[in-house]
Amino acid sequence: MTTLYSLGLGVGTQNSKGDWLEVFYPKPLLAPNSEITSAVAQVLEYQGGNVAVELTSDQIKALADAIDNAGDTELSQMVRTFDQGDKPAVAVLLDSDAEPTSVPEAYLKLHLLSHRLVKPHGVNLSGMFAVLPNVAWTNEGAVDLNELTERQLKARLKGQILDVDCVDKFPKMTNYVVPTGVRIAHTARVRLGAYVGEGTTIMHEGFVNFNAGTAGKSMIEGRISAGVMIGEGSDLGGGCSTMGTLSGGGNIVISVGEGCLLGANAGIGIPLGDRCTVEAGLYITAGSRIAVLDDKGEVVETVKARDLANKNDLLFRRNSQSGAVECKTNKSAIELNEELHAHN
Incomplete structure (x- = not known):
């Protein structure tokens, strides 16, 4: 061998x-x-x-x-x-x-x-x-849930308290590894199995699940769910800032390009290209109906969000009057039509 x-x-x-x-x-x-x-x-x-x-x-x-x-x-x-x-x-x-x-x-x-x-x-x-058991994570380490009461009693008899931080299958990452070049404001919000790239800052309300993370310099103020990878090759000046939710799972990988911004309480279920913005409060799933606007604000076509996956320089917003989800681009109607139909 x-x-x-x-x-x-x-x-x-x-x-x-x-x-x-x-x-x-x-x-x-x-x-x-x-x-x-x-x-x-x-x-x-x-x-x-x-x-x-x-x-x-x-x-x-x-x-x-x-x-x-x-x-x-x-x-x-x-x-x-x-x-x-x-x-x-x-x-x-x-x-x-x-x-x-x-x-x-x-x-x-x-x-x-x-x-x-x-x-x-x-x-x-x-x-x-x-495979993984549900475990009580305490100030004395991992405790089997079936043995927790006995351990709590023993601590009390000594005048101590067994402090249970959480009950979960996954511990916090920083009890096992602290990657170089990162800032994590609230370590309990990053699970073991997260991939946190060099130069990433995770603020107090940021959360990074296992099998998810950031490839480079990013500012995380929202939730990154399993299967999501953001900021491949990004840097601090054009890094990806997220205050919303990025959701993956199964065999889906949701990637986010350089220079993207997800507003507060926003979320995506499709991968984004570079320099994309999703306005605050807007959640886009792969099947969401999107009215695509050209550089003059005219509707060119209505497509499903998955048809816009991995495209650059997109602004996703909700029309304040009609409530329709719109995507504004910097392309002319002719260019946009050609690109959308070539994709389909």
């Missing part, structure tokens, strides 16, 4: 039955080199497939030595510390990007996203919701 899709060595939390609740990977690897792969495979007697192996103390020491000999001193030192605490350690070896079948596998893939090793929809997360 000389190739792997991904390798993760980490520590995590189990419930009283030994079921995994979460896993932290300090240095997840995508397509690790053959030396590291062979070293780990030999120690763990790996025979192929996607596996999660709970590590013994002897295996931890052997892995640290083997990885050091393979040339990755940083990872070796991290693995060596696994034996210094009382948390269980795990090795996850993925030879393919198949859907995750265990909590350690799912957490490795979420780490790959937040470490910017893969982009949203660049990794198979199918079936992940069925």
